[in-house]
Amino acid sequence: MRSNYADIFNHDEDALDYDEDVLNESDPIRTGYDAALDWVAEQARVTGHSRVLELGSGTGNLTARLPDCHEIVCVDVSEKMEALSRKKVAHFSNRHFIKDNILAIFERKLGRFDAIVSTYAIHNLTESEKGHLFECLWTCLNEKGVAVVGDLMVEDEKDLETKIRSYGSAGHTEVVAALKEEFFWRLKNSIRELAHFGL
Ligand SMILES: C[S@@+](CC[C@H](N)C(=O)[O-])C[C@H]1O[C@@H](n2cnc3c(N)ncnc32)[C@H](O)[C@@H]1O
Incomplete structure (x- = not known):
């Protein structure tokens, strides 16, 4: 399965300004960006033995916060974002980048992972695509594996x-457009679905 909007949310055109944009935490979309990435990196508990999958790796700002590990696979549809990550991820001895859709990647049979991480990317999937992603996460995690996500979320439709x-x-106006056009997580709904998978 591919997500329907990967081409729309491909960040090729935003790549050059992206790292400067995320520094502007006075923009409500960017508020808490650094703290969210720090939190995901910490909760993922990556060690030298870990196999890690990162969904929507962008310019490598989350990857850069992780320690070297057994293997890390980074997935994004944007080669231009990936090109900007290279210097930040030079400490990895075994990093692969795959240009692909964050749902389609699970059809490649990449095996199981100890940690699957993602920041500010999964909100580009519709609610039903997120449901499918949760199934993929569940089947691709090792027994003690963790999936850790930092993203744009609202409680529910009312919120x-x-x-x-x-x-x-x-x-x-830009925040309103994002709220209307992107698929910010509906937290209550996702929690219900994740509970079903034990995540
Ligand atoms: C807002 S950026 C976040 C990048 C990085 N994770 C961060 O926290 O800075 C979202 C990234 O997800 C990628 N992306 C969006 N939808 C995608 C999809 N369906 N499949 C693969 N990549 C996608 C974009 O190209 C972009 O690089």
Whole structure:
């Protein structure tokens, strides 16, 4: 299965400005960016023995926070974002980049992982695509493996509507567009689905 919107959310055109943009934490979309990546890196508990899969690796800002490990596979549809990651990930002795869709990657039979990590990418999947991703995560994790995600989330549809109204009246048109056009996690729904898989 491929996600339907991978071409739309491919960051090739944003690549050159991306690392500067994420520094602007006064932008509500970027608020907490550094802390979220730090948290994911810490919770993933990567060691020298770990096999790691990163979904939507972008310019390598999360990868750069992880220690060298047995193997890390980074997946993204944007080669231009990947090109900017190279210097940041030079400490990895066994890193592979695969240009692919973060859902289609699971059809490649890459084996099981000790950690699957992702920041600010899975919200580009629709709710039903996220459900499919959860199944893939479940089947690709080792018994003690962890999936750790930092992303853009709202509680539910009601929270989404409230945020659209409040950011709209504060003049944050780009935030409103993102809330309407991207598929920010509906947290309550995802928690229900993840509980079903034991994640
Ligand atoms: C907002 S960036 C996040 C990059 C990085 N993880 C970070 O935290 O800075 C989202 C990345 O996901 C990639 N992306 C979006 N949808 C994708 C999909 N369906 N399959 C693969 N990559 C995707 C984009 O090309 C982009 O590099």
